[in-house]
Amino acid sequence: MKTQATLPFLPFTRPGIDEETIAAVAEVLRSGWLASGPKVAQLEAELSAYLGGRSVRSQTSATAGLEMALQACGIGPGDEVITPAMSFVATANVIARVGARPVFVDVDLDSRNIDLAQAEAAITPRTRAIMPVHFAGLPVDMDRLYAIAERHQLRVIEDAAHAIGSTWRGRRIGSFGDLVCFSFHPNKNMTTIEGGAISGGSPEELRTIELQRWHGQVKSGADGFDTLIPGGKSNLSDVAAAVGLGQLKRLADFNARRRELVARYFELWGRGAPLRLPERGDAGHSWHLFAPLLPLGEMRISRAQFIETLRGHGIGAGVHYPAIHLFTAYRKLGYRDGQFPNAERIGRETVTLPLFPAMQLSDVDRVVRTVNEVLGAAVAGRASA
Numbered sequence: 001m002k003t004q005a006t007l008p009f010l011p012f013t014r015p016g017i018d019e020e021t022i023a024a025v026a027e028v029l030r031s032g033w034l035a036s037g038p039k040v041a042q043l044e045a046e047l048s049a050y051l052g053g054r055s056v057r058s059q060t061s062a063t064a065g066l067e068m069a070l071q072a073c074g075i076g077p078g079d080e081v082i083t084p085a086m087s088f089v090a091t092a093n094v095i096a097r098v099g100a101r102p103v104f105v106d107v108d109l110d111s112r113n114i115d116l117a118q119a120e121a122a123i124t125p126r127t128r129a130i131m132p133v134h135f136a137g138l139p140v141d142m143d144r145l146y147a148i149a150e151r152h153q154l155r156v157i158e159d160a161a162h163a164i165g166s167t168w169r170g171r172r173i174g175s176f177g178d179l180v181c182f183s184f185h186p187n188k189n190m191t192t193i194e195g196g197a198i199s200g201g202s203p204e205e206l207r208t209i210e211l212q213r214w215h216g217q218v219k220s221g222a223d224g225f226d227t228l229i230p231g232g233k234s235n236l237s238d239v240a241a242a243v244g245l246g247q248l249k250r251l252a253d254f255n256a257r258r259r260e261l262v263a264r265y266f267e268l269w270g271r272g273a274p275l276r277l278p279e280r281g282d283a284g285h286s287w288h289l290f291a292p293l294l295p296l297g298e299m300r301i302s303r304a305q306f307i308e309t310l311r312g313h314g315i316g317a318g319v320h321y322p323a324i325h326l327f328t329a330y331r332k333l334g335y336r337d338g339q340f341p342n343a344e345r346i347g348r349e350t351v352t353l354p355l356f357p358a359m360q361l362s363d364v365d366r367v368v369r370t371v372n373e374v375l376g377a378a379v380a381g382r383a384s385a
């Protein structure tokens, strides 16, 4: 592996910002208007057009958006929201932050998406909403999800942080459904540096979101102010929106490239992969992450050692994610080991391998070759030990 040590470090993800976008940001910086202004309005309009004309409201993060979506649905103390135990912790944190109880259910081992049979079984008279995650950009079964929501009169708040550009039966995630929250964090499929957007919502819900994101304040005339609710502050800046406008132009290409790179992983590992590949999905998968499961039970080294070894070969890897219910904050709510076996196994075994649009197919080849070698040694080492 001597030659590989000289190759540049390959991170598991890296945002791609072009010169045109950098120039557009410089223009905003020189314009004298940096906070929410014409660029935010333009980004919301372009996102709305991208999502079939639905209402779009931007925020400083998906975390802020998810929290405001819950507030807009009137969810608070005494309420329950059903959500998967496998996601980024923000999904559950926002439920707890509005004073409601996150009710976890397990996920499918390969799709990583919420088990909808378990979700329906978890509904109680206190349940107000379901908050699913389109994990890694693979859409949840939207027909089943919304049938359940309708049957039980629940609101759906989709955590679509991974799913900008994903489609379900040809329809874009966010172009239908109740309240759909996207993230534009630098690791996501498009970025505004930090940022997010909510698509959908009733007129009343949109009103609450607007008040929550800017001090609860309304203006009238040249000098009239009122504050209707004690709102917070999570409005996007024009600087961030200028980044987002440049990214949105390239989103289709970014996602097509992600699919090509993943196709290469599947081609090379299609038969006899040394790790368990995630569900392949179809063309509607936007592949935010490529995260197989390690054969930890057969390995002589830990996942941490595996990641360190890959790093030594110039390849970055991540962990998305530990199971949420086993974090201290959620054990305090009474959750414990053994409740959600798939989420727990994913949490232990998952490893995110490099996937971002600027990668070459040869980078995928290098990752596959290196992982095969490292795991070959780790498993053989154990067998002969």
Ligand SMILES: *Cc1c(COP(=O)(O)O)cnc(C)c1O
Residues within 6 Å of the ligand: 060, 061, 062, 063, 064, 087, 088, 090, 091, 133, 159, 161, 162, 182, 183, 184, 185, 194, 195, 196
């Ligand atoms: C990234 C992420 C979030 C939070 O997004 P931010 O924009 O960073 O607040 C929420 N849920 C999931 C599943 C995510 O991956």
